Structures are given as C-alpha cells and as structure tokens.
Amino acid sequence: MMDSFIFPGLTTRVVFGAGTLSRAQEEVRRLGHDKVLVLSTPHQKADAEKLAESLGDLASGIFAGAVMHTPVEVTETAVEAFRASGATAVVSLGGGSTTGLGKAIAVRTGADQVVIPTTYAGSEMTDILGETASGEKTTRRSPDIRPETVIYDVDLTLSLPVGLTVTSAMNAIAHAMEAFYAPDRNPVIELMCRDAMVAFRDGIPRLIEDPQDRSARTKALYAAWCCSTALGYVSMALHHKLAHVFGGSFDTPHAETHAILLPYTTAFNEQAVPDLLRPIADTFGGGSAGGELWDFAQTVGSPMSLKALGIEESDLDRATAIAVKNAYTNPRPIDPGSIRELLQAAWEGRRPG
Ligand code: NAD
Missing domain, CATH: 3.40.50.1970 (Rossmann fold)
Structure with a gap:
C-alpha cells in the first residue's frame, strides 16, 4: 500500500x-x-x-x-x-x-x-x-x-498482424513497467498496470495461435488502455529514454525497439527497486522481472536483439553517449559504463541475469 x-x-x-x-x-x-x-x-x-x-x-x-x-x-x-x-x-x-x-x-x-x-x-x-x-x-x-x-x-x-500484436504489446508493457517505479505513481495506476500484466500474459499467447480470438483481443486492448493511461499520467524513465535514443537517432522501428530493450531496462532497474517490480516478476513466472520478461518475449516470438534490428556494435558507444547526456530521474543511478553494458547485452540478445 x-x-x-x-x-x-x-x-x-x-x-x-x-x-x-x-x-x-x-x-x-x-x-x-x-x-x-x-x-x-x-x-x-x-x-x-x-x-x-x-x-x-x-x-x-x-x-x-x-x-x-x-x-x-x-x-x-x-x-x-x-x-x-x-x-x-x-x-x-x-x-x-x-x-x-x-x-x-x-x-x-x-x-x-x-x-x-x-x-x-x-x-x-x-x-x-x-x-x-x-x-x-x-x-x-x-x-x-x-x-x-x-x-x-x-x-x-482483429486485423493487427501477429508480429505487430506482439511487439506493440511489449511496447505497452514497457509503460506499465516504468509506472511501477515512477516517483509520481498512485494506487489507481498501479492497479491498472497489475491488471494489464495479467491480461497481456494470458491474451498474447492466444493471439499467436489465433489472431481473430475476440476474447483475447478484448483482453489485449483493455491492457493497452491501462498501459496508455500509465504512460499518460505518471513519469517514465530509462527505458523510454533508451527507446527514444534508438528511434530518434538510429531510426529503428518503434514497437520492436521497445520490445527488445524491455527485459534489459527492467533487469537494470530491478537491482535498485526489486520490490516495486515484483508484480511483473510474479505475473510472468516468479523469477526476476527482467528474466521473466525475456522468457515471455522469446515464447511469443518477439525480436530479441538490437543486432537483429540492424544496429552495429560500433553504434553502441554513440547510443550510450546520447543516453547519458542529460540527467533524468531513474530509480538506479545512470553512468556510461553500466548503460554500455546494458546495451551490449541487448545487442547480443543475452538473457539478463
Ligand atoms: P503505427 O501507428 O506506425 O502503425 C504501424 C503500421 O501498422 C501502420 O502502417 C498502420 O497503418 C498499421 N496498422 C495499425 N493498426 C493496424 C491494424 N489494426 N491492422 C492492420 N494494420 C494496422 O505504429 P505504432 O507502433 O502504433 O505507433 C508508433 C508511433 O507512435 C511512433 O511514432 C511513436 O513515437 C508514437 N507513440 C507516441 C506515444 C505518445 O504518447 N506520444 C505513445 C506511443 C507511441
């Protein structure tokens, strides 16, 4: 509470x-x-x-x-x-x-x-x-x-292709993930985010089987509303910053970029606020939130690495420099070394620990 x-x-x-x-x-x-x-x-x-x-x-x-x-x-x-x-x-x-x-x-x-x-x-x-x-x-x-x-x-x-269904859902989950630790979070948004995690967890695998499954589509769209509300009413942090860096400076596609970064940004901040991210860990399997999201992403066929998105390993230094240029609020302090490590893991697609 x-x-x-x-x-x-x-x-x-x-x-x-x-x-x-x-x-x-x-x-x-x-x-x-x-x-x-x-x-x-x-x-x-x-x-x-x-x-x-x-x-x-x-x-x-x-x-x-x-x-x-x-x-x-x-x-x-x-x-x-x-x-x-x-x-x-x-x-x-x-x-x-x-x-x-x-x-x-x-x-x-x-x-x-x-x-x-x-x-x-x-x-x-x-x-x-x-x-x-x-x-x-x-x-x-x-x-x-x-x-x-x-x-x-x-x-x-119903017409949303399976690939975009998955990456767009991961994009939405990222809003909820950052809302769980937002300094201006409130109980209404937190309840919506908890509900959204369950709805996506249950709905997305069903939509891969049958993209026309109306009850799964209803769950997913409801979850999207919850996550959009979180994005619209509380502050976002490192995850959205990094997605913005890649979309803005490397022209990567929006939903895929969010989907790939999500397990890594979650794992990064989980070290500082494990209790706040517990609802994600518990919903997706009970281990670490970052690891469980990586497993979920793999199960639902989400793109798994920045490398697969066409990012070169040599781009990671520039991305790090842009990401740390301006200060912003984040539960775990940000420094170039740890962000570069996060990006290396995301580039390789390595499961976060
Ligand atoms: P999009 O709107 O570009 O849609 C991707 C493609 O899918 C488009 O060609 C679209 O016509 C098609 N499409 C959409 N719905 C479809 C459906 N039901 N069936 C078949 N095709 C469909 O992609 P997006 O991921 O929804 O949005 C990305 C953009 O939104 C980015 O520019 C991002 O910055 C912005 N965005 C802004 C905010 C904000 O709060 N300002 C939040 C989230 C995203």
Missing part, C-alpha cells in the same frame, strides 16, 4: 467494446462539432474512408498521410488540409503514428480529438507529442495535446 500519493484524475472520456466504431458520430456530436477531418496512414486509408462514410455530413475530408515519428512537413500539409476542410476536430483512426498526427494538428489549431486506436502503442491517453524535424525527434507535453475522447473498438484490432 502507498502511504501517500497524488491522484491527478483522468480527463479523457473512454468508450470501450466491440463494434464501438458505430459510436463515433455520437461522440463527435457530444463534443459539439459538426465538421471533422478523418486521419489515417496510407495503409489504413480504406478504413478511414469507411469511417468517413459512416460519419456522413460530419466528415469534411480524409487525410491519409500519417507516418511514423510525426515529421513536421507532413503535419504542415495536414494542417492546411484541416483548415481548408472547415473542420474543427479530428478523428484519428490507427496506431501511434496517426494519433501523433492528430495531436500535432490539435496543438497547432486547437482542434478537439477523437482517437480510435488500432494498435497497443498507447499514445491515445497521453499529453505527449513526439515530432521529427531535420532528422531530430523532440518530445513535449501539454494539456492541449491530450485527446478528448478515445473509442476502443476490439473489432478494429
């Missing part, structure tokens, strides 16, 4: 279930809008078109150009499309890339956001926006960035 805490409250309205996409019109109207721009990636354009059709007169257009890491050039084009369409809100249908574009439009125009997440990445509940300009990714937080409404529709996740 925590002796003292601050619970900031949760501000985003959440609609969760199967077939909830049909509630989009009602949710847009509830926010007081009568013109919205629908956003997606090129890959999910057909889904965006279907959604726009179901929104009828409410949809003033579609912008299907969202890409990973929210490049500002794409945002500028999207903002022009948003203004030209006469929309006052966006409906973002897709994973973190589409949600990121919606946030980037919102922060520049004051648009409200209805987000319909289709991966487990977890951007939808957060006030965080990462953007890329001239090859550099920067992150900011602001209340204007946090979406007003999130519609989770289990049906939309």
Whole structure:
C-alpha cells in the first residue's frame, strides 16, 4: 500500500467494446462539432474512408498521410488540409503514428480529438507529442495535446498482424513497467498496470495461435488502455529514454525497439527497486522481472536483439553517449559504463541475469 500519493484524475472520456466504431458520430456530436477531418496512414486509408462514410455530413475530408515519428512537413500539409476542410476536430483512426498526427494538428489549431486506436502503442491517453524535424525527434507535453475522447473498438484490432500484436504489446508493457517505479505513481495506476500484466500474459499467447480470438483481443486492448493511461499520467524513465535514443537517432522501428530493450531496462532497474517490480516478476513466472520478461518475449516470438534490428556494435558507444547526456530521474543511478553494458547485452540478445 502507498502511504501517500497524488491522484491527478483522468480527463479523457473512454468508450470501450466491440463494434464501438458505430459510436463515433455520437461522440463527435457530444463534443459539439459538426465538421471533422478523418486521419489515417496510407495503409489504413480504406478504413478511414469507411469511417468517413459512416460519419456522413460530419466528415469534411480524409487525410491519409500519417507516418511514423510525426515529421513536421507532413503535419504542415495536414494542417492546411484541416483548415481548408472547415473542420474543427479530428478523428484519428490507427496506431501511434496517426494519433501523433492528430495531436500535432490539435496543438497547432486547437482542434478537439477523437482517437480510435488500432494498435497497443498507447499514445491515445497521453499529453505527449513526439515530432521529427531535420532528422531530430523532440518530445513535449501539454494539456492541449491530450485527446478528448478515445473509442476502443476490439473489432478494429482483429486485423493487427501477429508480429505487430506482439511487439506493440511489449511496447505497452514497457509503460506499465516504468509506472511501477515512477516517483509520481498512485494506487489507481498501479492497479491498472497489475491488471494489464495479467491480461497481456494470458491474451498474447492466444493471439499467436489465433489472431481473430475476440476474447483475447478484448483482453489485449483493455491492457493497452491501462498501459496508455500509465504512460499518460505518471513519469517514465530509462527505458523510454533508451527507446527514444534508438528511434530518434538510429531510426529503428518503434514497437520492436521497445520490445527488445524491455527485459534489459527492467533487469537494470530491478537491482535498485526489486520490490516495486515484483508484480511483473510474479505475473510472468516468479523469477526476476527482467528474466521473466525475456522468457515471455522469446515464447511469443518477439525480436530479441538490437543486432537483429540492424544496429552495429560500433553504434553502441554513440547510443550510450546520447543516453547519458542529460540527467533524468531513474530509480538506479545512470553512468556510461553500466548503460554500455546494458546495451551490449541487448545487442547480443543475452538473457539478463
Ligand atoms: P503505427 O501507428 O506506425 O502503425 C504501424 C503500421 O501498422 C501502420 O502502417 C498502420 O497503418 C498499421 N496498422 C495499425 N493498426 C493496424 C491494424 N489494426 N491492422 C492492420 N494494420 C494496422 O505504429 P505504432 O507502433 O502504433 O505507433 C508508433 C508511433 O507512435 C511512433 O511514432 C511513436 O513515437 C508514437 N507513440 C507516441 C506515444 C505518445 O504518447 N506520444 C505513445 C506511443 C507511441
């Protein structure tokens, strides 16, 4: 039990279930809008078109150009499309890339956001926006960035490929892992994270067997909501810093990077706060949290090494230097030697002790 805490409250309205996409019109109207721009990636354009059709007169257009890491050039084009369409809100249908574009439009125009997440990445509940300009990714937080409404529709996740299902779930688990030791953690977030660990542990192996298993998809999407809430309401530390270093400076794919680093960052911090990470260790098998997550990752076919992601061993010194350049809060003190060791193990894919 925590002796003292601050619970900031949760501000985003959440609609969760199967077939909830049909509630989009009602949710847009509830926010007081009568013109919205629908956003997606090129890959999910057909889904965006279907959604726009179901929104009828409410949809003033579609912008299907969202890409990973929210490049500002794409945002500028999207903002022009948003203004030209006469929309006052966006409906973002897709994973973190589409949600990121919606946030980037919102922060520049004051648009409200209805987000319909289709991966487990977890951007939808957060006030965080990462953007890329001239090859550099920067992150900011602001209340204007946090979406007003999130519609989770289990049906939309049935099409998520098995590979992305696994890595996106590991990405979500990383939010919970850092929430367990966040200095600003609170009992509500902790309960959500504990629940999410069990739901992912049980749901992901079933989805590998059958990606269309609705009850496992429901578990996984519920867990994703819990983890996204953790990401959005308490502070993250070393794990997210390292994932940002690789995504931002080495252009590695987002979900895979999180998935590979997770057992190593967990094991690293477990040395300082074993009791706080006990819920993870207990959920995944009872050994060490880092070791159990590595075993789980291997069982579910997650990518296991930075080497397999195309990172060269010689890149690890530069990654270490970037990771330790600015100070940030972490349960275990950070120094170049120990971070370099962590990265070496993650590069080789060696099981953490
Ligand atoms: P993504 O949004 O880029 O999706 C990956 C690909 O999968 C895309 O082509 C997408 O169209 C496709 N896809 C998505 N859902 C699908 C489905 N159900 N069926 C079939 N295909 C589907 O990847 P992501 O991992 O969801 O998001 C990564 C991005 O989100 C990164 O840029 C990351 O920085 C950002 N992010 C931001 C936050 C935040 O709080 N700001 C949090 C998490 C992630």
